[in-house]
Amino acid sequence: MPPVQRLPDSGRPETLHDAIAGSDAVLCGRGAELRLSERGHAPDGLAGAGVLLRTRSQLAAALGLIALDGVARRIVIASPDLKPEHLPSVIDRAEIDAVLGEDETLAVDGTQFIRLDLQRTEVCHPLLREAHRKEEAVSAGEAAPVGGERKLKPEGLKKTEWVLFTSGTTGEPKMVAHTLEGLTGAIQPGAAADTVWGTFYDIRRYGGLQILLRALLGHASLILSDADEDVADFLARLGRHGVTHLTGTPSHWRRALMSPANAALAPRYVRLSGEIADQAILDSLKSRFPEAAIGHAYASTEAGVGFEVTDGLEGFPAEYVGRRASKTMGAVEMKVEDGRLHLRSSRTASGYVGGGPLLHNDGWVDTGDMVEKRGGRLYFMGRAGGIINVGGLKINPEEVEAVINRQPGVRASRVSGRRSPITGAIVVADVVLTDAAGGNATFRDSILAACREVLPPFKVPAMLRFVPSLALTAGGKLSRHA
Amino acid sequence: MGVAAAVVDQFRQVAREQDKPLVALNPDTVLLESGLDSLCFAIIVARLEDQLGIDPFTTSEDVYFPVTLGDFIKFYEDAAGSKAA
Incomplete structure (x- = not known):
C-alpha cells in the first residue's frame, strides 16, 4: 500500500470521489469486496436527482454513496430497519426521483428503480430526469467514468445533501440532512498507512457512516459486517484482515468480549460510541487489549460528532462544557440546560427533511441526553423523555x-x-x-x-x-x- | 435452588420465551454459541439479579467477561460466595 496522502490543511475534499482519488483501499463485506481503485461509473443520469439508497448490503450502500456524492442533489440513506410502509411518505417528503438498490425487490412502486451492480462495481442506469435526457442524447448515452472528466455536476448545483434516518422510535421516521463537510468535520487527516478499520456498526447509520468516511478519507481499508453473520465469524474475519482500528457500541464490545473468537483480534485503537460507556466495559477492554488506545466518543445523528474521551474513564471532563470552539477541541461547544446536554458545532445537521426545525437558540442542538456533574466530571444519565x-x-x-x-x-x-x-x-x-x-x-x-x-x-x-x-x-x- | 441450577433454569426459560433454539448445555458450551443473543443474556442477568440478589457483571472487580457456561456459573458462584462471606 502506498503511503497515505495527507489531506490538505486548507480544507476538506469537495466530494467523496475527490477524497478517494489515488486510494487502493478495499471495502470488505462477507464474500464480496469493493476495490476503490477499480470503482465504476457514475450514474450521470442521476445528476441533480433526489436518490433513495435502499440496499441490502452495506457494501452496496458504500458504492452508491461514492458514485452519487457530488452528482445527486440529495442522497437519502435508508437505514436497515426502515419499514416498507414508510417508503411512500419518505419518497414524497424527500422528493425522491429514483431508488437505488441491488435488485428489483428493493424497488418502490411509482418511483424509478436503478440497479446497483456490485459485481461490476457500477451503477446501471437508464435515463432519468427530463432535463438530462437531452444532455445524454448528445453524449451518446455513455456513462463517463468517475475518474475521468466530470461534467456531471450542473452549474449552480449545490453540494449533495446527505440524509440519514434517526434511530427512530415511533411514527414517521425523521430524516436528518447533513453535508459531507459537516460529516467529515471531526476527522483528523493523516492516519498511518497500514490502518485497517473494522466496525460493528452499520454504515447506513450515523456512527457507522463516520467510520466509512474515516476509512475513505484516510485511504484505509474497512471491514464491514453482514446482516446475518454471527459474531464469531465476523471477529474471525476481522482478525484475518488484521484490523487495527475497531469500533462499536459498548453492547457490541461486551458481546465481542464474550466470544472466544476475539482471540484473533489485536487492534491498536478501540472506539466506543452510541451508548453510555461505563467504567466496567472500559476496564474490560483495557485488560483484554492492553496495547490499544481506547476512546469513547459522543455523537448523535442530529448533533454530529461531539467529542472523544481517551483517558480511560467514564463520563467526560466538566471543563469541556462552556469551552469556546478551538483547534484542539474542534468546532464544538457544549452547554448543559436543565440537565440536558446541548451541542453547537459546524458538524451538526443542517436540518430535518420535510419538517421541523433542528436548531434552536443560535444553532444549539438539544441532544436529549441527560448529564450529571460529580466532582470534575460529567456523567451520562440516560435519555430525557424516557x-x-x-x-x-x-x-x-x-x-x-x-x-x-x-x-x-x-x-x-x-x-x-x-x-x-x-x-x-x-x-x-x-x-x-x-x-x-x-x-x-x-x-x-x-x-x-x-x-x-x-x-x-x-x-x-x-x-x-x-x-x-x-x-x-x-x-x-x-x-x-x- | 443452587446457583448453577438457577442459571441453567433461566437459560432454558429465556430461550423458550424468545423462541431461540438452545443447544444442549454443558460447562464447555460457549455462551455465544448457545443459541441465545445479547438481548437474551441481558434478560437472564436481570432475572438472576432479582432471583439471587447479585449481578456480578456490575459488581465484580473481575474485568473478564465469561465465555463459556462454566465461566458464567462460576462468575455467579464467586459473587454469591463473596456476598455471603
Missing part, C-alpha cells in the same frame, strides 16, 4: 405502552428502561389491571404474546410486573421518574 436505549436501538416507551394498553384487562401501563450490564438497558413494564381482571396472572402471558406479535424482540418487555397503581405528575401525566 427514551430507552437497548444496545444502541432506541425505544419510545409510549409505543410499547400503547400495545399493552389495548389488551383486554389492562387499565394502564408504564414502560421504562432497566439498567443492564449487557445491553445498556432492557425494557420493563409495570401494568395496572382493571378491577375485573385484577390478580389474574394469565394476563401476563396474553399481554406479552400480543407485544411479541407486533413489536421487535428488543421492544418487548423483558419483565412485566402487576402494580396496584401508577404515579401521575401534578399535570396528570404518567410520572416517568417514579
Whole structure:
C-alpha cells in the first residue's frame, strides 16, 4: 500500500470521489469486496436527482454513496430497519426521483428503480430526469467514468445533501440532512498507512457512516459486517484482515468480549460510541487489549460528532462544557440546560427533511441526553423523555405502552428502561389491571404474546410486573421518574 | 435452588420465551454459541439479579467477561460466595 496522502490543511475534499482519488483501499463485506481503485461509473443520469439508497448490503450502500456524492442533489440513506410502509411518505417528503438498490425487490412502486451492480462495481442506469435526457442524447448515452472528466455536476448545483434516518422510535421516521463537510468535520487527516478499520456498526447509520468516511478519507481499508453473520465469524474475519482500528457500541464490545473468537483480534485503537460507556466495559477492554488506545466518543445523528474521551474513564471532563470552539477541541461547544446536554458545532445537521426545525437558540442542538456533574466530571444519565436505549436501538416507551394498553384487562401501563450490564438497558413494564381482571396472572402471558406479535424482540418487555397503581405528575401525566 | 441450577433454569426459560433454539448445555458450551443473543443474556442477568440478589457483571472487580457456561456459573458462584462471606 502506498503511503497515505495527507489531506490538505486548507480544507476538506469537495466530494467523496475527490477524497478517494489515488486510494487502493478495499471495502470488505462477507464474500464480496469493493476495490476503490477499480470503482465504476457514475450514474450521470442521476445528476441533480433526489436518490433513495435502499440496499441490502452495506457494501452496496458504500458504492452508491461514492458514485452519487457530488452528482445527486440529495442522497437519502435508508437505514436497515426502515419499514416498507414508510417508503411512500419518505419518497414524497424527500422528493425522491429514483431508488437505488441491488435488485428489483428493493424497488418502490411509482418511483424509478436503478440497479446497483456490485459485481461490476457500477451503477446501471437508464435515463432519468427530463432535463438530462437531452444532455445524454448528445453524449451518446455513455456513462463517463468517475475518474475521468466530470461534467456531471450542473452549474449552480449545490453540494449533495446527505440524509440519514434517526434511530427512530415511533411514527414517521425523521430524516436528518447533513453535508459531507459537516460529516467529515471531526476527522483528523493523516492516519498511518497500514490502518485497517473494522466496525460493528452499520454504515447506513450515523456512527457507522463516520467510520466509512474515516476509512475513505484516510485511504484505509474497512471491514464491514453482514446482516446475518454471527459474531464469531465476523471477529474471525476481522482478525484475518488484521484490523487495527475497531469500533462499536459498548453492547457490541461486551458481546465481542464474550466470544472466544476475539482471540484473533489485536487492534491498536478501540472506539466506543452510541451508548453510555461505563467504567466496567472500559476496564474490560483495557485488560483484554492492553496495547490499544481506547476512546469513547459522543455523537448523535442530529448533533454530529461531539467529542472523544481517551483517558480511560467514564463520563467526560466538566471543563469541556462552556469551552469556546478551538483547534484542539474542534468546532464544538457544549452547554448543559436543565440537565440536558446541548451541542453547537459546524458538524451538526443542517436540518430535518420535510419538517421541523433542528436548531434552536443560535444553532444549539438539544441532544436529549441527560448529564450529571460529580466532582470534575460529567456523567451520562440516560435519555430525557424516557427514551430507552437497548444496545444502541432506541425505544419510545409510549409505543410499547400503547400495545399493552389495548389488551383486554389492562387499565394502564408504564414502560421504562432497566439498567443492564449487557445491553445498556432492557425494557420493563409495570401494568395496572382493571378491577375485573385484577390478580389474574394469565394476563401476563396474553399481554406479552400480543407485544411479541407486533413489536421487535428488543421492544418487548423483558419483565412485566402487576402494580396496584401508577404515579401521575401534578399535570396528570404518567410520572416517568417514579 | 443452587446457583448453577438457577442459571441453567433461566437459560432454558429465556430461550423458550424468545423462541431461540438452545443447544444442549454443558460447562464447555460457549455462551455465544448457545443459541441465545445479547438481548437474551441481558434478560437472564436481570432475572438472576432479582432471583439471587447479585449481578456480578456490575459488581465484580473481575474485568473478564465469561465465555463459556462454566465461566458464567462460576462468575455467579464467586459473587454469591463473596456476598455471603
